[in-house]
Amino acid sequence: MTPSAPVSAADIEQLSANPEVNEWVVKVAEVTQPDRVVWADGSQEEYDRIAAELVEQGVLIKLNPELRPNSYLARSDAADVARVESRTFICSELEEDAGPTNNWRAPATMREELQPLLEGSMRGRTMYVVPFAMGPLGGKITQYGVEITDSAYVVLSMALMTRSGSAALEYMQPGDEWVKALHTVGYPLVNAEGETREDVAWPCNDTKYITHFPEDREIISYGSGYGGNALLGKKCFALRIASAMARDEGWMAEHMLLIQATSPEGKKYTISGAFPSATGKTNLAMMRPKVDGWKVETLGDDIVWMRPGDDGRLYAINPEYGFFGVAPGTGWSTNPVAMETIRENTIFTNVALTDDGDVWWEGMTDEAPAHLTDWQGNGWTPESDLPAAHPNARFTVRAGQCPTISPDWEAADGVPVDIILFGGRRRTNVPLVYRSKSWEHGCFLGATLGSEQTAAAEGPVGVLRRDPFAMQPFTGYHMADYWAHWLEMGEKLGDKAPAIFQVNWFRRDADGRFLWPGFGENIRALAWATAAVEGTVDPVETPIGLLPNVADINVEGLDITDEQLAQLFDVPADGWEAELDKTEEYFESIGEKVPAALHEQLRQVRAGFAK
Ligand code: GTP
Ligand code: MN
Ligand code: MN
Numbered sequence: 112m113t114p115s116a117p118v119s120a121a122d123i124e125q126l127s128a129n130p131e132v133n134e135w136v137v138k139v140a141e142v143t144q145p146d147r148v149v150w151a152d153g154s155q156e157e158y159d160r161i162a163a164e165l166v167e168q169g170v171l172i173k174l175n176p177e178l179r180p181n182s183y184l185a186r187s188d189a190a191d192v193a194r195v196e197s198r199t200f201i202c203s204e205l206e207e208d209a210g211p212t213n214n215w216r217a218p219a220t221m222r223e224e225l226q227p228l229l230e231g232s233m234r235g236r237t238m239y240v241v242p243f244a245m246g247p248l249g250g251k252i253t254q255y256g257v258e259i260t261d262s263a264y265v266v267l268s269m270a271l272m273t274r275s276g277s278a279a280l281e282y283m284q285p286g287d288e289w290v291k292a293l294h295t296v297g298y299p300l301v302n303a304e305g306e307t308r309e310d311v312a313w314p315c316n317d318t319k320y321i322t323h324f325p326e327d328r329e330i331i332s333y334g335s336g337y338g339g340n341a342l343l344g345k346k347c348f349a350l351r352i353a354s355a356m357a358r359d360e361g362w363m364a365e366h367m368l369l370i371q372a373t374s375p376e377g378k379k380y381t382i383s384g385a386f387p388s389a390t391g392k393t394n395l396a397m398m399r400p401k402v403d404g405w406k407v408e409t410l411g412d413d414i415v416w417m418r419p420g421d422d423g424r425l426y427a428i429n430p431e432y433g434f435f436g437v438a439p440g441t442g443w444s445t446n447p448v449a450m451e452t453i454r455e456n457t458i459f460t461n462v463a464l465t466d467d468g469d470v471w472w473e474g475m476t477d478e479a480p481a482h483l484t485d486w487q488g489n490g491w492t493p494e495s496d497l498p499a500a501h502p503n504a505r506f507t508v509r510a511g512q513c514p515t516i517s518p519d520w521e522a523a524d525g526v527p528v529d530i531i532l533f534g535g536r537r538r539t540n541v542p543l544v545y546r547s548k549s550w551e552h553g554c555f556l557g558a559t560l561g562s563e564q565t566a567a568a569e570g571p572v573g574v575l576r577r578d579p580f581a582m583q584p585f586t587g588y589h590m591a592d593y594w595a596h597w598l599e600m601g602e603k604l605g606d607k608a609p610a611i612f613q614v615n616w617f618r619r620d621a622d623g624r625f626l627w628p629g630f631g632e633n634i635r636a637l638a639w640a641t642a643a644v645e646g647t648v649d650p651v652e653t654p655i656g657l658l659p660n661v662a663d664i665n666v667e668g669l670d671i672t673d674e675q676l677a678q679l680f681d682v683p684a685d686g687w688e689a690e691l692d693k694t695e696e697y698f699e700s701i702g703e704k705v706p707a708a709l710h711e712q713l714r715q716v717r718a719g720f721a722k
Contacts, residue, residue, distance in 0.1 A: 126150045126240075127150070127280060128280075128284075129280070129283055129284060129285055130285060131285055131286075132242075132257055132280070132283060132289070135257070135291055136148065136240055136257075136259065139238070139259050139293055140233075140238060142226075142229050142230055143229055143230070143231065143232045143233035143234075143238060143261070143295060144230075144231045144232075144233060144234050145233035145234070145235075145236050145237060145238035145261060146233075146234075146235055146236060146237060147237050147238070148237075148238045148239075148240060149237055149238070149239050149240070150239075150240045150242075150277075151239050151240065151241040151242070151266055151269075151270075151275060151276055152276045152277045153270060153274075153275045153276015153277060153278060153279070154276065157270075157276075158267060158270050161263050161266060161267055162183060162267060164263065165183075165263055165264065165267075166183070168310070168312075169312055170185065170263070170264065170312050170313070171183040171184065171185055171264070171458075172184040172185075172186075172464065174459075174468050174469060174470065175467055175468030175469055178467065178468060178469040179454070179455065179457070179468075179469050179470065180454075180455040180456070181455055181456045182453075182455060182456060182457045182458070182459065182470075183267075183457075183458050183459070184458075184459045184460075184462065184464055184470060185264055185313070185458060185459070185460045185461075186312065186313065186460075186461060186486060186487065186488055187313045187315075187336065187337060187460060187461055187501075188311075188313040188315050188336075189487060190315075190317070191313065191315045191335050191336055191337050192337060192461060192501055192503055193337060193339070193503050194321075194337070194339035194340060194346065194584070195319050195321060195335065195340060196584050197214070198214075198319040198320055198321055199213075199214060199321040199322075199323075199584070200213070200214045200215065200216050200221060200320070200321070200322045200323065201213040201214065201215055201323050201325065201351065201587055201588070202215070202216050202217065202218040202221045202322055202323060202324045202325075203215070203218070203324075203325055203326060203588065204217070204218060204326060207589065208325075208588055208589055208592075209588065209589065210586075210588065210589030210590050210591065210592070210701075210702075210704075211589075211590065211700065211701060211702060212583060212586065212590045212701075213586070213587075213588075216322075218324050218326070218327070221320075221322055221324075224320075225320060225322065225331055225333060228297060228318065228320070228333055228334075229293075229295065229331075229333065231299055231301075231302070231303055232261070232295045232297055232299055232333070233261040233295055233299060234299035234300060234301040234302070235299055235300025235301040235307060236261040236299070236300060237261065237263070238259060238260075238261055239259070239260050239261070239262075239263065239265075239266045240257060240258075240259055241257065241258045241259070241260065241265075241266055241269050241275050241276075242255070242256075242257050242275065242276065242277070242279040242280040242283065243255070243256055243257070243258060243269060243273040243274060243275040243276075243279050243344055244273065244274040244275075244278075244279040244282060245273060245344055245348060245349050245353070245416075245430035245431070246274075246416065246428050246429075246430045247274070247428065247521045247522070247523045248274060248278060248279065248281075248282060249282065249523060250428060250522075250523040250524055250525070251418065251420075251426075251523070251524040251525075252362065252416050252417075252418045252426065252427075252428045252430075252524065252525050253282075253428070253430070253523075254288075254289075254290065254348075254353065254356070254416075254430070255279060255282050255283050255287070255288075255289040255290070256289055256290035256291070256292050256343070256344060256348055257280075257283070257289060257290075257291060257292065258292040258293075258294060258343050258344065259292070259293050259294065260293075260294040260295070260341070261294075261295050261296060262294065262296050262314075262336050262341060264336060264458075265294060265336065265341050265342060267458060268338065268341075268342050268435075268458060268507050269342060269344065271432070271433040271456075271458065271507050271508060271509050272342055272344060272345065272431055272432055272433040272435060272507060273342075273344045273431065273432050273433075274432050288328065289328075290328045290329065290330065290348050290352055291327075291328070291329040291330070292329075292330040292332075292343035292344070292347065292348060293329075293330065293331045293332065294330075294331075294332045294333075294341055294343055295332075295333055295334075296314045296315050296316065296334065296335070296336050296341075297314075297315065297316030297318065297319075297333050297334040298310075298311070298314030298315060298316060313336055314336065315334055315335055315336050315337075316333065316334035316335075317334070318333070318334050319333065319334035319335045319340070320332070320333040320334060321333075321335070321340050321347065323347060323351045323352055323587055325351070325352055325355035325356075325587045325588060326355075328352055328356065329352075330343050330347045330348060330351075330352060332347065338435050338460070338505060338507070342435070344430075344431070345413075345414070345431065345435065346584075346585055349364060349414045349416070349430050349431065350364055350365075350366060350414060350582070350585035350586075350587070351585055351586070351587035352587055353416065353430075353587075354582070354585065354586050354587045354588065354593065355587040355588050357416070357596070358588060358592065358593070358596045361418075361419070361600075361603070362416065362417060362418035362419075363416065363417040363418070363425075363596075363597075363600060364414070364416050365383070365385055365414070365415050365416070365417065365580065365581075365582070366385055366387075366413065366414065366580070366581040366582050366585055367383045367384055367385045367392070367411070367413075367414065367415035367531075367581070368383065368384050368386070368392040368393070368395055368396040368411060368412050368413070368415070369381070369382075369383050369396070369409075369410035369411040369415045369427055369428075369429050369526075370382050370383075370384075370395065370396055370398070370407050370408060370409060370410060370517075371407070371408045371410065371517050371519070371526070372400075372405065372406070372407050372408075372634070372637055372641065373405065373406040373407075373408070374404070374405060374638070374641060375403070375404025375405060378641075380529045380530060380637075380641050380644070381410075381427065381526050381527060381528050381529050381530070382528070382529065382530045382531075382532060382637065382640075383415050383417070383427055383528050383530075383531050383532070383609075384531065384532035384533070384534060384614075385531075385532070385533050385534075385557065385560070385580050385581040385582070386532075386533075386534040386535070386581055387535060387536070387560070387561075387562055387578040387581045387583075388581075388584075389437065390534060390535060390536050390562065390581075390617075391534070391616060391629075392412055392413060393412040393413070393434065393436045393437070393441075393446070393449065394445065394446055394630060395633060396409050396410075396411065396412035397409055397412070397446055397448035397449050397452075397513065397515060398448075398630070398631055398633060398634065399447065399448060399515075399631050400631055400634035401630075401631035401632050401634060402632075402634050402635060402638065402665065405634045405638065407515065407634070408515055408516070408517035408518075408519075409448070409510070409513050409515045409516050409517060409520070410427075410429050410516075410517050410519065410520045410526070411428075411429025411431065411510070411520070412429075412434055412436065413431065413434070413435070414429065414430055414431055415427050415428070415429060415430075416428050416430050416525075417525070417528060418525070419600075419603060419604060420524065420525075420527065422527075422607075423604065423605070423607040424527040424528075424604075424607045425527065425528045425600075425604055425607070425608065425609055426524060426525035426526065426527055426528070427525045427526055427527075427528045428522070428524075428525040428526075429510070429520060431510065432509060432510060432511075433507060433508055433509045433510050434449075434452065434506070434507070434508055434510055434513070435505055435506075435507050436449060436505060436506050436508075437503065437504070437505060438459065438462050438470075438472045438475075438500060438504040438505055438506050439472045439473045439474050439498070439500050439501075439502055439504055440473070440474040441472075441474065441475065441506075442474045442475045442476060443475075443476070444477075445474070445630060446630075448513065448514055448515050449506075449513075450475075451513075451514045452508055452512050452513045452514065453506045453508050453512075454512075455512075456508065456509065456512065457506050457507065457508040458506070458507040458508075459504070459505070459506050459507075460504060460505050460506075460507070461486040461500060461501035461503070461504035461505070462486060462499075462500040462501075462504045462506075463483040463484060463485050463486060463491060463499035463500045464483065464484040465480055465483055466480070466482055466483070466484075471483055471499060471500070472499065472500035472504055473498055473499065473500055473502075479493045479499065481493070483499050485497065485498075485499045485500070486498075486499065486500050486501045486504060528609045529609055529610070529641075529644060530609055530610050530611075530612060530640055530641070530644060531553065531609045531610070531611045531612070532611075532612050532613070532614050532640075533553075533556050533557050533560050533580070533581075533611070533612070533613050533614070534560075534613070534614040534615060534616065535560050535561050535562045535578065535615065535617075536562035536563060536615075536617040537561075537562065537563060537615045537617055537618060538563050538617065538618060538619040538623075539563070539618070539619075539683075539686055540682075540683065540686045540687060540690055541613065541615040541618065542613075542615065542618070542655075542658055542679065542680045542681070542682065543614065543615060543616075543618065543627055543636050543664075543679045543680060544612060544613070544614045544615075544636035544637075544639055544640060544659065544664075545612065545613055545650070545653075545655065545656040545657055545658045545659070546610065546611070546612050546640070546643050546650055546656060546657040547610075547611040547612065547613070547656055547657070548652075548656060548657060550598075550601030550604075550608050550611065551598060551601065551708050551709075551711075551712055552611075552656065552712055552715075553601075553611025554594060554597045554598050554601065554611075554708070554709065554712075555709055555712035555713065555716075556611065556613045556656070557579060557580040557594075557597065557611075558579045558580070558594050558597075558709055559577070559579070559694050559697070560577070560578055560579055560580060560581060561575040561576055561577040561578055561579075562575070562576050562578060562617075563575055563576070575690070575693060577697055579593075579594070580593070580597070589704060590701055591701050591702060591704035591705045591706065592704060594705065594706055594709060595704070595706045598706055598708050598709075610640075610643070610644050612640045612643075613656065614633075614636055616629040616633060617629075618678070618679055620675065620678060626671075626675050626678055626679045627671075627679060628669065628670075628671075632669065635664060635665050635666070635669075636664075638665060639659050639663055639664055639665075642663065643657070643659075648660070648663040653682050653719070654682070654687070654716050654717075654718075654719025654720045654722075655682055655687065655716060655719070658680055658682070659680065661676055661677065661680055664676070684720050687716075687720060688717075688720060691713065691716060691717055691720075694713055695713060698710065698713065
């Protein structure tokens with residue numbers, strides 16, 4: 112490999128009609144010094160060609176086309192397997208605007224810190240320019256961006272996860288707002304002295320930076336090839352940058368699933384839900400209801416953008432084009448819809464390879480195959496001590512392949528939301544389902560959302576890891592300002608606001624066993640929520656919210672005793688008083704900006720128990 116002359120500005124400008132995009136592309140190419148610049152057009156030919164090149168280079172393994180058509184396996188570097196929250200930064204002008212839940216650096220400081228790393232970082236490589244849309248092209252809620260990356264794996268993944276390519280570029284006209292997203296794996300093949308080195312299958316750098324400049328609507332990601340750090344349309348744009356845009360412009364960017372549930376009477380309810388990572392969004396999004404007559408259709412499994420429509424209701428889209436789901440634990444018994452979705456046209460990362468060229472992971476089948484190649488490329492048998500697939504192994508696949516995808520999932524301007532759910536992993540205290548007393552009270556439920564660290568649960572409350580609105584790692588500004596924004600949205604929506612419910616599939620009995628069967632049976636909790644919205648059931652007012660009459664929960668055909676049911680809805684005063692003390696400490700840790708309305712909600716819940 113020989114170092115070549117830097118790409119010329121003239122070459123690049125020929126390729127886009129937007130001089131603002133071109134100017135940035137030229138600037139990045141001058142700094143990172145790639146061998147060549149390629150604009151991704153988003154075509155199937157391009158996808159197939161790049162995939163074939165990567166197979167040739169040993170970056171991807173082509174799976175057996177008879178078992179898993181048009182699908183590939185990627186194996187990452189063993190140290191580049193997950194999001195890196197400690198290396199994730201919000202670079203707002205004021206530290207105050209990043210808040211206590213984010214790492215902060217002044218923008219100028221961060222840019223100075225990144226400059227020497229970015230200089231020459233793409234030497235010897237191809238720099239891809241990937242225009243993309245988050246949301247249906249031309250939709251009212253949709254936003255646009257351009258990702259520059261030196262990873263062809265990222266180009267393929269972006270083609271599955273976003274509406275990427277030339278079509279998206281049409282929507283970025285001079286003067287339009289679009290997000291600059293720069294990604295480099297930080298592994299140049301030629302150094303400043305012109306010496307070359309061989310490429311590796313998964314290039315990355317020990318030094319990693321996932322940086323966000325909310326005021327400039329810009330992302331710079333250095334050193335990682337892993338999904339959450341490298342597919343910049345997802346967490347970086349659609350949550351961190353978008354949450355800041357949404358605050359400024361009066362909409363909402365949320366870590367939520369989006370479904371439509373149709374009742375046996377034929378009434379359709381649109382439901383969004385914020386659950387922390389690994390708490391079952393993908394499972395609920397693809398639920399096959401276990402109660403006859405109910406139907407669930409999928410619109411999204413991870414991110415939802417919502418904006419008030421002309422009729423005053425809150426309209427939601429899934430800004431993504433695909434699913435980036437956790438593979439381990441996904442099996443024919445737990446999530447058959449996901450299994451059907453990934454039959455073909457899928458990129459798998461860090462799963463195990465079967466001897467006949469298919470994929471496997473823990474939880475896919477009850478019994479492991481007798482021999483596998485594990486996620487690091489080593490031989491594996493069921494006697495091996497290490498898991499065959501990395502616990503955070505993922506599948507990347509277009510949402511359109513999901514058998515339960517809703518016909519409305521690409522509705523240009525979204526669908527109006529009826530119900531918002533908040534759900535954590537709670538062994539204690541939190542009932543299966545209950546309704547908030549008001550929007551403000553719903554915001555209190557969101558702000559205090561959390562999960563118990565399963566191993567550390569002692570006493571009535573256990574150790575609560577707070578994950579407010581499931582957005583702890585993803586809010587691109589001060590958490591208390593984000594809470595204030597939710598309160599403000601409620602004021603704007605007034606009586607057109609969705610109804611807010613808390614759910615908990617994870618409550619346990621004294622022996623540590625789940626009290627609720629979960630998964631497809633969760634429709635029973637949703638059925639009560641829809642009945643509460645219709646006013647066909649009367650809830651019971653308690654200090655924590657509006658609970659069901661236990662008799663109104665359909666448990667027909669379930670193996671659950673009256674005592675278990677009572678435990679599932681128990682509101683223990685001692686447990687809650689301890690929890691409310693912790694909530695007070697938690698609000699203090701977020702600081703003075705916590706809205707007075709949330710302190711007032713806390714006071715009211717306390718007062719309810721004091722009666
Ligand atoms: P991210 O994609 O990382 O944001 O997470 P997610 O919210 O999509 O989580 P996912 O659906 O991948 O979470 C799966 C985990 O939750 C697995 O361990 C499931 O077994 C578990 N889970 C999902 N639904 C239920 C349920 O109803 N009951 C129980 N007990 N476990 C569930
Ligand atoms: Mn997620
Ligand atoms: Mn998920």
